[in-house]
Amino acid sequence: MSQPDAHDGDHGHAHHEPGFFGKYIWSTDHKMIGKQFLITTLLWLFVGGALALIVRWQLAYPGSGAEAAPEMPIIGSILEAMYGKASITGDVYNMAFTMHASVMIFLVIIPMLVGAFGNFCIPLMIGARDMAFPFLNAASYWVMWPAFALFGASFVIDGVGGAPASGWTAYPPLSYLAGDGQTLWCMGVILVGSSSIMGAVNYITTIVTMRAPGMRFFRMPLTVWSIFITSILSLLATPVLTSAMIMLILDREWGASFFIPAGLSAGLVAGDNAFNFASGGGNPILYQHLFWFYSHPAVYIMILPSMGIASDVMATFARKPIFGYRPMVYSIAGIAGLGFIVWGHHMFQSGMNPALGMTFMLSTMMIALPSAIKTFNWLATLWRGSIRFTVPMCFALSFVSMFVIGGLSGIFMAATPVDIHIHDTYFIVAHIHYVLFGGSLMGAFAGIYYWFPKMYGREMNRTLGYVHFWLTLIAFNMTFFLMHLVGLGGMHRRTQDPYAKYVYIDGMLPMNKAMTHGAILLGVTQLILLFNVLWSMWRGKPAEANPWKANTLEWTATPVKPGHGNFGEFLPTVYRGPYEYSSPEVEEDWLPQNKDLNAATK
Amino acid sequence: MTPLNRRRLASLAALALLMGMLGGCAGDPLGWLPESASPEADEVDELIYLIIYVTGVVFLAVQGLLIWFLFRHRRKEGVAAKHTHGNHTIEMVWTIAPALVLVLLAVYQADLWVRLKSKVPEDAANAVNVRIFAKQFEWNFRYPGPDGEYDTADDLATVGVLVMPIDRPVLAELRAMDVLHSFYLPNFRFKQDAVPGLNQEIWFRSNKLSADRDTVKNREGQDVQLDYWDIVCAELCGNAHTTMAGRCYVVSNADYEAWVAGEPTSVKLPGYSKIGAEGTSMGDLWTRWAWQDENAATGKPRWIKNKGMPFSGVDDRGDDEPSEDGEDDF
Numbered sequence: 001m002s003q004p005d006a007h008d009g010d011h012g013h014a015h016h017e018p019g020f021f022g023k024y025i026w027s028t029d030h031k032m033i034g035k036q037f038l039i040t041t042l043l044w045l046f047v048g049g050a051l052a053l054i055v056r057w058q059l060a061y062p063g064s065g066a067e068a069a070p071e072m073p074i075i076g077s078i079l080e081a082m083y084g085k086a087s088i089t090g091d092v093y094n095m096a097f098t099m100h101a102s103v104m105i106f107l108v109i110i111p112m113l114v115g116a117f118g119n120f121c122i123p124l125m126i127g128a129r130d131m132a133f134p135f136l137n138a139a140s141y142w143v144m145w146p147a148f149a150l151f152g153a154s155f156v157i158d159g160v161g162g163a164p165a166s167g168w169t170a171y172p173p174l175s176y177l178a179g180d181g182q183t184l185w186c187m188g189v190i191l192v193g194s195s196s197i198m199g200a201v202n203y204i205t206t207i208v209t210m211r212a213p214g215m216r217f218f219r220m221p222l223t224v225w226s227i228f229i230t231s232i233l234s235l236l237a238t239p240v241l242t243s244a245m246i247m248l249i250l251d252r253e254w255g256a257s258f259f260i261p262a263g264l265s266a267g268l269v270a271g272d273n274a275f276n277f278a279s280g281g282g283n284p285i286l287y288q289h290l291f292w293f294y295s296h297p298a299v300y301i302m303i304l305p306s307m308g309i310a311s312d313v314m315a316t317f318a319r320k321p322i323f324g325y326r327p328m329v330y331s332i333a334g335i336a337g338l339g340f341i342v343w344g345h346h347m348f349q350s351g352m353n354p355a356l357g358m359t360f361m362l363s364t365m366m367i368a369l370p371s372a373i374k375t376f377n378w379l380a381t382l383w384r385g386s387i388r389f390t391v392p393m394c395f396a397l398s399f400v401s402m403f404v405i406g407g408l409s410g411i412f413m414a415a416t417p418v419d420i421h422i423h424d425t426y427f428i429v430a431h432i433h434y435v436l437f438g439g440s441l442m443g444a445f446a447g448i449y450y451w452f453p454k455m456y457g458r459e460m461n462r463t464l465g466y467v468h469f470w471l472t473l474i475a476f477n478m479t480f481f482l483m484h485l486v487g488l489g490g491m492h493r494r495t496q497d498p499y500a501k502y503v504y505i506d507g508m509l510p511m512n513k514a515m516t517h518g519a520i521l522l523g524v525t526q527l528i529l530l531f532n533v534l535w536s537m538w539r540g541k542p543a544e545a546n547p548w549k550a551n552t553l554e555w556t557a558t559p560v561k562p563g564h565g566n567f568g569e570f571l572p573t574v575y576r577g578p579y580e581y582s583s584p585e586v587e588e589d590w591l592p593q594n595k596d597l598n599a600a601t602k
Numbered sequence: 603m604t605p606l607n608r609r610r611l612a613s614l615a616a617l618a619l620l621m622g623m624l625g626g627c628a629g630d631p632l633g634w635l636p637e638s639a640s641p642e643a644d645e646v647d648e649l650i651y652l653i654i655y656v657t658g659v660v661f662l663a664v665q666g667l668l669i670w671f672l673f674r675h676r677r678k679e680g681v682a683a684k685h686t687h688g689n690h691t692i693e694m695v696w697t698i699a700p701a702l703v704l705v706l707l708a709v710y711q712a713d714l715w716v717r718l719k720s721k722v723p724e725d726a727a728n729a730v731n732v733r734i735f736a737k738q739f740e741w742n743f744r745y746p747g748p749d750g751e752y753d754t755a756d757d758l759a760t761v762g763v764l765v766m767p768i769d770r771p772v773l774a775e776l777r778a779m780d781v782l783h784s785f786y787l788p789n790f791r792f793k794q795d796a797v798p799g800l801n802q803e804i805w806f807r808s809n810k811l812s813a814d815r816d817t818v819k820n821r822e823g824q825d826v827q828l829d830y831w832d833i834v835c836a837e838l839c840g841n842a843h844t845t846m847a848g849r850c851y852v853v854s855n856a857d858y859e860a861w862v863a864g865e866p867t868s869v870k871l872p873g874y875s876k877i878g879a880e881g882t883s884m885g886d887l888w889t890r891w892a893w894q895d896e897n898a899a900t901g902k903p904r905w906i907k908n909k910g911m912p913f914s915g916v917d918d919r920g921d922d923e924p925s926e927d928g929e930d931d932f
């Protein structure tokens with residue numbers, strides 16, 4: 001493909017190119033920003049993973065009973081350097097699961113799915129030269145860095161008891177009483193939220209106004225659809241989280257008492273009353289409403305992009321159009337709409353009016369429906385396909401398989417009487433990991449393997465990819481499936497040594513050991529991915545422009561490694577939907593969106 | 603193809619329901635749940651198993667089809683994929699069928715939720731009253747004592763120990779003095795968060811003596827005999843959250859009355875302290891309760907019938923049950 005455009009990055013024109021900093025650091029090119037998001041979030045994945053291993057280590061080797069707690073390898077010495085003591089005390093444990101979830105949600109999954117794939121894919125897939133607001137786009141990446149700094153500082157600013165340790169949900173009054181790290185945490189969350197909002201504004205504007213000629217809404221790939229709707233969710237929900245965080249900071253630092261009722265006391269026996277500061281009159285349940293009004297939609301912010309990615313990958317490698325493209329789009333929209341009226345299902349046991357619980361129960365049951373519809377359509381897409389088991393396809397398939405388990409466990413918790421028993425137990429932990437790791441992260445992995453050739457012009461190593469896939473799938477299920485059982489058995493979450501006081505949980509120690517071994521394997525396995533990504537960037541086999549023979553514009557209308565401006569002198573014209581695989585109209589089993597059949601036969 | 607599919611779906615749903623009913627009768631056939639110690643726990647278990655069977659069928663069907671398609675439709679030389687964009691009828695089928703199942707499930711379990719969380723049990727007149735006060739990191743219980751009124755000298759107080767008679771409901775008021783806690787009785791399938799600033803009326807009951815508890819396995823796989831049901835704090839409440847355990851002794855009615863009266867009991871039970879004068883840390887604690895309580899003037903147990911039910915009628919409120927303003931005794 002000839003490229004009269006002077007912006008082409010691959011064929012010299014060095015005098016037009018910005019310098020190293022301009023190109024790799026202060027770039028406003030959507031592709032570079034997407035890659036920046038990808039690499040940073042991949043690195044944070046390992047921080048989050050290490051924190052999770054602290055939790056798992058403690059649950060396998062708690063030291064209660066006859067034996068003493070063995071020190072954790074490697075991380076034990078990091079703990080010692082930070083806090084002067086290698087042991088996993090209650091404070092360290094609470095910090096570990098709090099920061100694990102916070103890092104994974106706010107610094108890995110959301111910025112990876114929305115920041116990395118949103119940025120990289122949207123302009124390429126809809127045929128735009130860049131985002132509508134390139135500078136805002138760069139800003140959305142760079143405000144992440146102060147957030148990283150705040151999260152990082154929150155570990156150490158106030159010693160071991162001062163790190164955020166109130167759960168990723170940060171419910172007051174506990175988060176009110178917590179040390180200074182909690183304030184930094186709130187500020188970090190506000191910045192991550194700002195990044196989301198900047199991204200969302202940009203994506204929505206770009207998708208609405210900058211589609212290539214012929215790219216009607218209903219010709220957009222599902223990845224674009226899902227990120228489009230995700231952006232609407234972010235835009236509407238994130239400000240509510242921001243307000244909750246600001247109110248919590250005001251409570252903590254100036255005693256505003258939005259969430260703190262009168263007449264409380266902590267440390268009564270010692271005589272000091274940490275609540276003296278608060279004027280009273282607030283309500284802790286108010287915080288939960290605000291928090292979940294954001295955080296329920298946020299779980300869909302974390303899954304919808306993966307659903308889109310999995311759809312695109314599955315159509316490509318089944319060589320079949322997506323079954324029920326419009327129902328797929330409508331279910332994404334349905335999930336988004338219903339997603340705003342189900343937040344109370346996190347609060348069934350919170351002291352919220354039980355009658356309200358009934359309405360949330362009904363809406364929650366209904367939100368399982370669009371997920372079911374999507375699952376059936378994925379299955380039907382595979383039906384009578386010509387399936388190629390590439391690495392991205394393997395991850396997309398395991399996305400479907402694992403997401404189904406997470407969706408079905410959701411029905412248990414949606415049933416309010418059952419939720420009475422399993423709320424705040426490991427059953428919930430199983431659910432969130434089946435949807436967020438088995439779903440969101442598997443989808444993200446599929447996306448990484450799928451778009452890597454377009455991102456770096458090189459292929460990822462396939463053998464390593466398959467090894468990564470199988471080990472991940474096996475270790476993931478080893479780690480998380482048993483959590484359903486210990487949860488039903490009544491093992492509550494967020495406890496550092498449940499065996500000491502509860503004999504019925506003591507009996508679950510062997511299962512917990514097994515889960516920990518799975519978790520260690522799972523953690524180590526991800527190093528394969530990191531290695532593969534970094535190695536392939538420089539050493540991978542050079543890729544073709546369209547290695548998967550896919551139909552969408554990012555493959556069919558750009559060179560191997562698109563330069564600044566993405567397309568040549570002319571934007572591509574779109575003639576059809578994104579999934580015309582195995583079409584009877586042409587001989588090959590693919591028909592690019594921008595291929596003009598009339599011109600070809602002329 | 604379409605009618606066949608519809609028939610198959612219908613028969614799957616019927617099968618699921620059937621299995622659910624069968625499973626319901628059998629308690630905990632898979633042995634995953636803690637031993638049940640209340641009629642409500644049995645009902646919850648039935649529901650859990652119903653959902654296990656329904657979702658189990660869906661799980662097997664979806665994963666089975668997935669694996670089958672992957673095998674059957676893997677790439678083969680000379681076999682092209684079928685070019686199809688979908689099918690309106692089948693979309694309708696797999697939208698409406700799961701919608702029906704979900705709505706049925708929702709309606710089916712609503713009644714249990716209302717009975718567990720919003721209504722006073724039938725035999726409320728026969729109930730035992732107790733106040734539960736959660737603080738970092740212990741459960742405090744207070745009984746009104748022989749005179750049936752709180753904040754009098756004969757009130758009984760315990761820490762971490764709840765003694766209750768079998769087959770009589772416990773009407774409890776639940777509060778927290780510092781942070782959120784959650785009052786969780788795994789064997790009763792009961793849980794309610796304790797929220798500072800909120801007085802919550804909750805109820806539960808047991809139909810099994812705690813002395814008759816089945817043995818529990820410890821980490822070595824040995825059987826341990828316990829004579830109490832566990833009380834768990836299920837909501838993160840600070841760095842010693844994991845230690846916030848309590849014991850619930852379910853005893854015969856005679857033993858319960860004897861325990862309250864300070865007389866010998868047939869099973870070994872922990873003691874209690876009389877509240878008596880203020881100034882002790884215990885007294886201090888309960889003063890906090892009074893301070894939080896806008897109705898502290900009346901020391902009577904309060905219970906709002908049909909709490910939170912906007913349309914609850916007046917006519918089902920009998921004389922033997924407490925009225926909204928707490929004037930009646932029971």
Ligand code: HEM
Nearest residue numbers: 299303345346368371407410411413414423424432435436
């Ligand atoms: C099929 C639809 C789903 C249903 C019916 C459902 C239902 C629920 C319910 C009722 C809870 C609250 C349980 C409790 O705390 O007692 C819950 C928790 C949760 N769900 Fe889902 N869910 C669904 C899908 C998802 C998806 C797709 C995600 C994310 C990608 C997700 C992420 C979460 C998370 C993170 C929590 C726990 C938050 C916490 O307490 O830390 N869920 N879900």
Ligand SMILES: [Cu+2]
Nearest residue numbers: 296299343346
């Ligand atoms: Cu939710």
Ligand SMILES: [Cu+2]
Nearest residue numbers: 835837839843
């Ligand atoms: Cu607790």
